[in-house]
Amino acid sequence: MNVDENLERIYSLFFDHIPFTQQQRKNGVQYTLSPQLGNGSIQRVTTYSGLELAYWDCHYDQPNPGRFTCQGQMVELQFAFSGKRYAAIGDVSYCMEEGKGSLNLLSDFAIDYEHGTTERIEALGMGIPVSLFQYALRGMDPAGKLDFEYLRSGAAFRQMIFDNGPYEQHHVHVLLDALRNDDYPPLLLESAALELLQHYMCQLLDRPRLPDGLSRDDLSKVKRAAEVLQHRMTEPPSLLELSRLVGLNDFKLKKGFKACYDTTVYGYLRQIRLQHAMQLLRSGEMNVTGAATAVGYSNMSSFAGQFIRQYGVKPSSVRKLY
Numbered sequence: 253m254n255v256d257e258n259l260e261r262i263y264s265l266f267f268d269h270i271p272f273t274q275q276q277r278k279n280g281v282q283y284t285l286s287p288q289l290g291n292g293s294i295q296r297v298t299t300y301s302g303l304e305l306a307y308w309d310c311h312y313d314q315p316n317p318g319r320f321t322c323q324g325q326m327v328e329l330q331f332a333f334s335g336k337r338y339a340a341i342g343d344v345s346y347c348m349e350e351g352k353g354s355l356n357l358l359s360d361f362a363i364d365y366e367h368g369t370t371e372r373i374e375a376l377g378m379g380i381p382v383s384l385f386q387y388a389l390r391g392m393d394p395a396g397k398l399d400f401e402y403l404r405s406g407a408a409f410r411q412m413i414f415d416n417g418p419y420e421q422h423h424v425h426v427l428l429d430a431l432r433n434d435d436y437p438p439l440l441l442e443s444a445a446l447e448l449l450q451h452y453m454c455q456l457l458d459r460p461r462l463p464d465g466l467s468r469d470d471l472s473k474v475k476r477a478a479e480v481l482q483h484r485m486t487e488p489p490s491l492l493e494l495s496r497l498v499g500l501n502d503f504k505l506k507k508g509f510k511a512c513y514d515t516t517v518y519g520y521l522r523q524i525r526l527q528h529a530m531q532l533l534r535s536g537e538m539n540v541t542g543a544a545t546a547v548g549y550s551n552m553s554s555f556a557g558q559f560i561r562q563y564g565v566k567p568s569s570v571r572k573l574y
Contacts, residue, residue, distance in 0.1 A: 258324045259381050263304045266320055267296065278434040279441070285310050292373075295431050299442045303449075304379030307431050311372045321362040325400065327380040328356045329452060331424055335373035339365040341409040348375070355456055357403055357410040376428065378445060388453055398457060412456050422527040423448050429534060463511040466504060473500040474508030481521050485528070486548040488521055525549070526562045533570040540567045 267274075272283035272294065280297035292310030299305065332348040339346055341363050348354065367373050382400050389398045404410040427448055430441040477498045481488055488494075494517065495502045509517045525547040532543040541552065544567070549555035559567045 259302060259304055259326055259379050260298060262322050262324050262326055263296070263298075263306070263379055265322060267294075269320060270318065271316075279436070279438065280305075285312075289314060289316055290369075297431060297441070299445060300438065301384060301442060301446070302381040303384075303442070303445050304377075305427075305431060305445060306377040306379075307428060308373055308375045308377070310367070312367050312369045315366055315369060317364070317366040319362065319364050323360050325359045325382050326357075327382060327385045327400070328358070329378040329380065329449065330354050330356065331376040333374040333376070335371045335375070336368040337365065337373065337375065338368070339363055342407075344409050344411070346411060353414050353452070355412045355414075355452060357400060359404060359408055361408045376424065376431075378449065380449060388450065389457070392453065392457060403457075414452065414456060422531055423451065425531055425534075463507060466508055466511065470500060470504055471508055471512065473498040474505065474512050477505060477509075477517070478513070478520060481517075482524055485521060485525050486546070488518075488548070491517060522558060523562075526559055529555070529559065529567070530563065530570065533567055536571060543567065 267281075267283055270283075271286040271289060273286070275282045275284065277295070280295060283294040283296065285292050290310060290312040292308075294310070295305075295307045297305045330348060331353045332350055334350050336350075337348045339348075341358070341361050346354075386399055389400075390396065392398065423444070427441075427444045430436040430444055477494050477500070480494060480497055489497060491502050491505070495505050498505070500508070506517060509515065509520055513520050513523075515523065529543040529547045529549075532538045532546060533540070537543075538546060540556075544552055544555040556567055559565075
């Protein structure tokens with residue numbers, strides 16, 4: 253197994269010092285919270301390439317402040333689904349709130365932390381070996397300017413916060429489904445994790461050339477247009493209405509969607525509709541008709557045809573496969 257021993261050591265030290273009991277699972281370790289503090293567990297998996305995946309699903313009945321000190325370097329992606337987690341590293345304090353995520357760079361750090369006690373804490377952490385992070389950076393920046401040391405700028409802790417839209421949430425939940433399932437093929441689990449890592453590294457760190465004729469303000473309006481489609485996927489605006497809503501003419505809007513999402517405006521709408529439908533079907537929340545209607549389809553044949561072209565399976569077969 254190609255494991256970064258430093259990262260594995262950091263994760264093992266952290267979990268060894270908190271009040272959880274350990275139980276070996278087929279594809280990792282389950283840590284169960286002490287009944288004196290609350291209820292819930294953490295699923296931890298170490299992948300072949302050395303990624304450390306930890307899914308938290310806990311409810312604390314009382315405050316549990318703690319301090320963790322470690323010599324070493326690490327990179328971590330964090331996603332907060334519910335509840336609040338408070339932390340301070342040096343003179344930097346932060347709170348991870350529902351719907352937020354972050355890419356964190358740490359080196360020789362001491363962290364003081366506490367979890368909220370009023371609601372369920374559900375979160376996902378992905379530890380990334382620094383060597384793998386450096387390898388991914390080289391693919392994004394052939395000139396070699398971007399690296400771990402350059403990005404953290406000498407600080408013990410550097411954090412980049414991001415929001416999770418429906419597109420990102422879909423891919424995060426694909427990974428969560430894999431983590432919860434002991435029989436999920438390990439290579440597919442790793443593939444889902446690496447795809448997620450690549451997406452967020454590009455989103456946060458890549459500096460693409462602006463398309464001809466578009467300014468950074470124009471691209472910001474394109475992003476807002478995508479958010480409008482995400483929130484109005486069942487009753488989407490027309491192209492001209494969408495242009496008016498974000499203050500960008502339809503020519504630039506179409507050009508911006510091609511540059512940002514490599515598809516048309518309504519190609520993007522189709523993608524997010526199908527992704528949300530897939531999530532509903534995989535979770536068992538709805539049948540095919542319910543999922544199609546929930547994302548804005550009234551024609552079941554059209555929905556089934558587009559779903560098959562996107563995923564290669566019938567929507568009625570999703571629960572059997574997953």
